[in-house]
Amino acid sequence: MKQNKYDDSSFFAKYSQMPRSIGGLDAAGEWSTFRAMLPELQGKKVLDLGCGFGWHCRYAREQQASYVLGLDLSANMLERAKEMTNDEQIEYRQIAIEEVDLPAGSFDVVLSSLALHYIEDFGAICRSVHAHLAPGGSFVFSVEHPIFTALAAQDWHYDSQGEKQHWPVDGYHFEGPREARFLNDDVLKYHRTVATYINGLLAAGFSITKLSELQPTKEMIESNPAWQEEVRRPMFLLIAASKI
Template sequence: MKQNKYDDPAFFTKYSQMPRSIGGLEDAIDWPAFRERLPDLCGKDVLDLGCGFGWHCHYARTKLARSVVGIDLSENMLTRARESTDDPAIQYQRLAIEDIDFPADAFDVVFSSLALQYVERFDLVCRKVYRCLKTGGTFVFSAEHPIFTARAAQDWSYGSHGERLHWPVDQYQEEGLRHACFLDDDVVKYHRTVATYVNTLLACGFRLSTLDEPSPTPTQLKRHPEWKEALRRPMFLLLAAIKSDMKQT
């Protein structure tokens, strides 16, 4: 199932008002850790899966990437990305992540920020990324943490006075579709465990280099003190993997 909520006008308007939609990468909790895990991009060919407004594509070019391809299923996202891009080395394509079919060894780096929780067949995406990466190439992605996605409610347990008591975790081992509420709308996401993320990468021939659970940095908390709640439970999972010379089975 390929849901495209971002081309719904009302939903897109609300999304465009989020801090990270306005402030860009510096207003994204996972960005400092994500940036740290990226390899040297100078002279590299880069693919961004779920490019959104194109923030990560622009960043890659500031680090002298040779070429960047950004894909997204949402025409609204791509329109915004193209409006903010004046760089012939960045190309945008309307394409679902699951439908990528780039030539073998086409890219040095593939990355994706907070998009893969919307993808049902993570294993399929991993195989396709492995194919289009050059040997020794890097796959870096963040997704909503499985502790965050386990329950469809994706919300705290509250006390009698509305205080946030704790983050409940249930049905963790029951992977699959979740109808979550995001921006007051029903959004389809897919829950999978940390083990599934890691073991799928390994089964496809990747070598895991980093597993991280990004939280706000002290600098970010000074700008956004309300983000302190993110220190109470992981919101994001960040993985970096290298394409080895091992053949897939």
Template structure:
């Protein structure tokens, strides 16, 4: 199923008010770690799967990437990305991740930020990306952490006084569709274990270079005390892989 919640006017309005939607990459807590996984981008051909507002596409060009293609299923996302981009070396296409079709060895780097947990067949995307990358090419991706997606509720277990007692994990090994609540809307996500993520990449011919489960820095927590509980469980899983 190809889900396009971002063209729902109410959902998109809520999403547009998120800090990362307003402040860009520097407002995304995982960005410093995600950025550290990138290879050298100078003179590289880059593909961004689920490009959203185009933040990563513009960053790649700031790092002197030769060309960037950003794809997203949402017309709203693509329109916003084009409005904030004045660079002929960046091309945006309205296209579902599931429908990507490029020539073999078309790209040097493929990135995807917080989009692939909306895609049902991660293994198929891994095989396609492997085909589209040159030998030695990099696939850098982030998804919601399986600890976070295992239960559709995606919420803490609270005590009698409303205190956060713990983050519940159940049905972790039961992979598949989850109907989650995000920005006051029902959203379809797909839960996969860490094992499945890594083995799908390995089986497609990738070598795993690094994984990360980033948490807020002490400086971030000091500046934003409301984030102190975010180090009690991971929110994101970041993976850097290479096509040998």
């Protein structure tokens, strides 16, 4: 069975209190970069893999996408998404990302936000997305950066006074599962290198159109000093690709 932490009531309650869960896309620090990497959505059919509360689905419709399908394994996520959505052109379905089987070439844009690092076989996802996209279609996604996922601890090295000294990286080329702590619970993530992300896309028949490691801007740091940490090491990797 695929990992489904979000249907655990305690875990879901904690997730629901996160700033991005309450404030939506504007509370997600990577959103402005992600948004800039999206293609024109007007008149497009959009597929959201791991749609969560449906924030990106609703945004796509605000940009006049013709139809949006949001997929998620979690019943809790989809129930919340449906509660927040009043649009007949947005559909939500409960299914694992690995098990998506839709008509070939049926979407113009496939997007995914911070979901694919929970998937074991990234190459298979690339092939699946490529098949579901129409020619020239776009695939835009964000994941936790491999610098961030290399060690399961996902934490800084501290000195004796508790000050953050550096971000440790070890086992970078040993790809595979990492049992990380998230919201005081054990969560299984999959570490892979930047090269694996890029080569997986290329092997599936994509061309890379944009890559971002989300370097915080001066404005981001001024509005939220916590972003200063992200200058020291990248937390997010965002990639935009096009079906050849």
